Amino acid sequence: MKQGLKIAFGILLAVIVMAFTPIYDIYIKDRIDSVDVVVVKAGNEIEATEPITADKLQVESRRKQDLVEGTILASDINQVIGYDAGQLLVGNAIISKNMVDYDKLVPNEKDGEAIRPIVSDMIFAMPGSVRRKDTIDIYLVSNSLIGQYAKEDSAASSSSSDKKKEAVASGATLKNPLLTDVKVVYAKDSSNKEVVTDTETKSKEENERLNATGNISDLEVILNQEDFDKLMSAVIENKNKLYITYN
Known part of the structure; x- marks a missing residue:
């Protein structure tokens, strides 16, 4: 290539690069990045x-x-x-x-919703596999059934005690639930730590809910004022206990 052509090509290439640089910065770079x-x-x-x-x-x-x-x-x-x-x-x-x-875990203040506690003293029975974000139904176990269970349990072995407890609870579920579709915000153990699935000890054959990082003691749920008053009246005034299931 002649020297003149080389110089002309170099100048043309420099002009193209100088012209392309602002176009790249303004239009192309932003689209790529x-x-x-x-x-x-x-x-x-x-x-x-x-x-x-x-x-x-x-x-x-x-x-x-x-x-x-x-x-x-x-x-x-x-x-x-x-x-x-x-x-x-x-x-x-x-x-x-x-x-x-x-997951509807934020209470709607306009509807009177708030995060309300359900403590262990209020609970007769519930699945140990309940977790945060679950939706639960709450049934009542009457004071008379609780007394019957306590009397029979005093002379029973631990295995038969569990069976009796399940029988009493299943009898309670034949009635209409007190509250349905209640959202669980937290499931906590007795030290106020959240109970979650223990993935480190779960085998491939096991259901993911079977292993937990602790035993559930208390729940925190979303309830409006009316439903919370209904719940507290059933537990405190009428001395019922709660039997909890999840959907």
Whole structure:
């Protein structure tokens, strides 16, 4: 190649690079380093427990380095619409999965809901496999049945005692439940630690709920004031105990 052509080619290449650099920085770089995500529209807020509606959302491109774990991508926008917000969502905020109350674990104050305790002294029997996020039904075991169980249990072996307890409880379940579809926020042991599945000791053949990190003592559930008053009246005033099952 002649010297003149080499110089001309070098100059042309330099011009192309200089022209391409701002185009890359302005148009191409952002597209390569960004992704379309779901955000709250500017000027809007979604309160905790408020349903997330499409009119308060929009899709924007955001840099990948600004994304948080569980960010909702534009293609997954239907995974949040219709669910309640788990916290206050402000304008321009990127929405992630941990901001959405998929499991209905946030009490709705407008409906009088709060997290209420069910302590061990109130419970006659419940499955040891109850876990956080479960939905439970609550039945009553009458004071007379409790007395019958206690009298028979005093002379029984531990194995027959368990059978008698199951029989008394099963008799109680023939009646209508006191409360249904109650959401469990926490299942705790006597030291106030959450009881979860012990994955380290679970074998492949075992149900994941069979091994736990402790024995359940207390539950924390979501109840409105009316249902909580009904529960406390049944336990304190009428001296009933609670038999709990989960769905």
